[in-house]
Amino acid sequence: MAAVGSVDIEAELVAWLHARLTVRVLTDLPANLADVLPVIQLQRVGGDDDTLRLDRAFVEVDVYAATRPAASALMAQARSVLLSELSGAVTDSAVFTMARTIAAPSWRSYENPALRRFGASFEIYSHPVS
Template sequence: MSGVGGVDVEAELVAWLKGQRDERIVTDLPPNLFDVAPVVQISRVGGDDDGIRLDRAFVDVDVYDTTRPLASQLMAQVRTLILTSLRGTVTDVAVFTSARTITAPAWRPYENPSVRRFGTTFEIFCHPVS
């Protein structure tokens, strides 16, 4: 989903996280989620912009794993990475200027009882490179 200036925050975050982590990072969940867990899902859920360059994206990050402790641990690692390393990141398309937690990590329901889901929502500011 493109924001201001054509920056697709979901795609840029997926690409950035893939460079930082070994888990499967996606926007759409695979149908065989249990077989390929752990999985990190990135979904823009709102936000706003200044109509010119600055995009303030609300982004859900959900992690899926086979046990609660594994899902919780992975969420903590991904959250720390986003909050401490994303700020100042420049990709070919976007500059990430800040990230903060809007809703703290929490268990979220999921229809398959063999998969555990843990999620949080971030506010992420970015703008196009040029």
């Protein structure tokens, strides 16, 4: 649950990205991951706030697909919408004010050799709507 004066950035981004990319977006990988590809996983991994309203979240985004080109292409789409459409976006409970890349998309190994993964890190600023 988000603290008073903050946004549940994971929940907001899951819904926001899913609406734009129409692929499965989630925080926890399902046990049957290979059966539901492609998948975008995102997780908040840190950040800070101004103790009032503004939240600066560090978010890891990983894309899983059956092939390396498919994973790379979906990662490029996810990055594009985050950087070009998220700033200024308003949901029922959040206002997003900035998004930028911390670590550009790159190949990330994964223990299942039948899956391919690309990931990137982002810094995302938000605050509650009211």
